[in-house]
Amino acid sequence: MSEAEQAPNRSYHHGDLRNALIQAGREILTEEGSAGLDLRKVARRAGVSHTAPYRHFADKQALLAAIAEDGFRELTEQMRARLEASPPLIEHQLISLGVAYVRFALERPAHMREIFSGLMIERAAYPDLYAASKVAFALIMTTIVAAQERGEIVEAHPTDLVVTVWAMIHGVAMLLLEQQIPGYTDDEAAELLVQQTIQALYTGIRSRTTPRKAGV
Amino acid sequence: MSEAEQAPNRSYHHGDLRNALIQAGREILTEEGSAGLDLRKVARRAGVSHTAPYRHFADKQALLAAIAEDGFRELTEQMRARLEASPPLIEHQLISLGVAYVRFALERPAHMREIFSGLMIERAAYPDLYAASKVAFALIMTTIVAAQERGEIVEAHPTDLVVTVWAMIHGVAMLLLEQQIPGYTDDEAAELLVQQTIQALYTGIRSRTTPRKAGV
DNA sequence: ACCTGAACACCGTTCAAGT
DNA sequence: ACCTGAACACCGTTCAAGT
Numbered sequence: 001m002s003e004a005e006q007a008p009n010r011s012y013h014h015g016d017l018r019n020a021l022i023q024a025g026r027e028i029l030t031e032e033g034s035a036g037l038d039l040r041k042v043a044r045r046a047g048v049s050h051t052a053p054y055r056h057f058a059d060k061q062a063l064l065a066a067i068a069e070d071g072f073r074e075l076t077e078q079m080r081a082r083l084e085a086s087p088p089l090i091e092h093q094l095i096s097l098g099v100a101y102v103r104f105a106l107e108r109p110a111h112m113r114e115i116f117s118g119l120m121i122e123r124a125a126y127p128d129l130y131a132a133s134k135v136a137f138a139l140i141m142t143t144i145v146a147a148q149e150r151g152e153i154v155e156a157h158p159t160d161l162v163v164t165v166w167a168m169i170h171g172v173a174m175l176l177l178e179q180q181i182p183g184y185t186d187d188e189a190a191e192l193l194v195q196q197t198i199q200a201l202y203t204g205i206r207s208r209t210t211p212r213k214a215g216v
Numbered sequence: 217m218s219e220a221e222q223a224p225n226r227s228y229h230h231g232d233l234r235n236a237l238i239q240a241g242r243e244i245l246t247e248e249g250s251a252g253l254d255l256r257k258v259a260r261r262a263g264v265s266h267t268a269p270y271r272h273f274a275d276k277q278a279l280l281a282a283i284a285e286d287g288f289r290e291l292t293e294q295m296r297a298r299l300e301a302s303p304p305l306i307e308h309q310l311i312s313l314g315v316a317y318v319r320f321a322l323e324r325p326a327h328m329r330e331i332f333s334g335l336m337i338e339r340a341a342y343p344d345l346y347a348a349s350k351v352a353f354a355l356i357m358t359t360i361v362a363a364q365e366r367g368e369i370v371e372a373h374p375t376d377l378v379v380t381v382w383a384m385i386h387g388v389a390m391l392l393l394e395q396q397i398p399g400y401t402d403d404e405a406a407e408l409l410v411q412q413t414i415q416a417l418y419t420g421i422r423s424r425t426t427p428r429k430a431g432v
Numbered sequence: 433a434c435c436t437g438a439a440c441a442c443c444g445t446t447c448a449a450g451t
Numbered sequence: 452a453c454c455t456g457a458a459c460a461c462c463g464t465t466c467a468a469g470t
Contacts, residue, residue: 017453039444050443055453055454060444117329151423154420161416167384167391168383171382172387180332180349196380201384201420202420204418205420207369256462265436271434275463
């Protein structure tokens with residue numbers, strides 16, 4: 001935390017420019033969205049010339065990937081925090097994961113989009129970003145497997161269940177984020193929506209009464 | 217279809233430049249992705265000067281919204297087509313909707329992203345795009361309500377069910393699109409994933425055996 | 433009414449040069 | 452090793468002008 005201890009000298013070297021650029025980018029993304037995120041502006045905010053970033057990133061895309069990776073870690077951390085504060089029943093746990101996910105998406109929409117459109121661009125080119133996504137995946141996996149061991153969840157292949165749960169949460173977050181769901185603007189409504197969708201996935205939407213056979 | 221009949225004269229007027237620009241944009245989006253979609257290139261492809269688009273669109277954003285709207289209509293059309301070819305059982309119908317959705321996303325990833333990131337930007341500014349999204353919503357709604365009448369689906373509020381189903385399908389499509397799900401690259405695997413997730417939502421992921429009470 | 437060409441401010445990237 | 456400044460090609464947008 002102390003500034004004086006770390007920096008060797010601050011002549012014209014920055015100390016940790018790479019990280020300063022990621023943080024500056026993060027801020028711009030949060031304040032102005034992805035349209036406002038240009039390399040020259042990031043450099044300006046970090047207090048260096050507009051060519052300095054090229055010492056640390058091959059190009060703009062590489063900086064974006066680093067910012068996405070940073071966001072993915074933060075998202076995972078918030079999921080983990082809510083999960084730990086949750087009672088050990090799978091319904092509550094899934095809702096906790098979902099609420100953390102949706103809150104992050106609504107608090108930092110541009111960052112959320114960047115996180116998930118960064119992977120498309122040749123996964124092999126950004127292995128660290130890919131690694132960050134696997135940590136999030138593993139977190140859900142652990143939760144699912146433990147619930148199976150407690151007998152709370154169906155005995156399907158865990159990977160399939162993780163994908164299903166993740167897709168549900170991701171879909172809710174993204175539709176909310178893009179304001180596709182009318183009437184859900186505030187956080188409270190968003191949490192109710194998470195509860196409702198997780199509940200639907202948990203118990204199913206199939207009719208519980210015997211379905212009448214053909215014929216209206 | 218005939219070119220000669222429609223055009224009054226082709227001196228220097230284009231005839232239907234607005235539509236030509238949307239189509240040109242669509243093509244570029246499909247071929248090069250959103251990074252390659254600049255206004256001057258769109259104009260070049262449509263065969264006009266780089267300032268001509270401003271006769272029909274206030275700015276680049278407005279053209280993007282029009283392209284997104286065009287894509288939304290196409291997506292809805294493909295959903296409707298598959299739905300009509302589906303047996304009238306809700307499970308098959310939801311899978312049909314999902315498959316159409318996912319196929320579109322994988323065939324035209326950049327277009328799909330554009331469709332859903334276009335709404336964020338002030339809904340009021342692009343009412344036509346918003347209207348296109350409501351048509352898709354209505355299609356799912358009709359399907360759900362009919363299934364409720366047949367007694368195949370739980371008697372919840374239809375709007376809630378539509379959101380739940382849509383979120384599930386959207387999540388699957390977007391995670392596949394961004395290559396977040398390892399091992400699902402080809403269309404066939406993607407269809408299996410849709411089946412699996414819809415099935416999970418339909419019947420639920422809760423354990424069918426009596427869950428053991430606390431204690432491993 | 434519809435389109436063009438010059439002009440402006442700005443961006444990503446490169447490269448020779450500075451400490 | 453790390454950063455700067457000039458330079459280049461390109462983009463979005465405006466505006467006076469042409470038919």
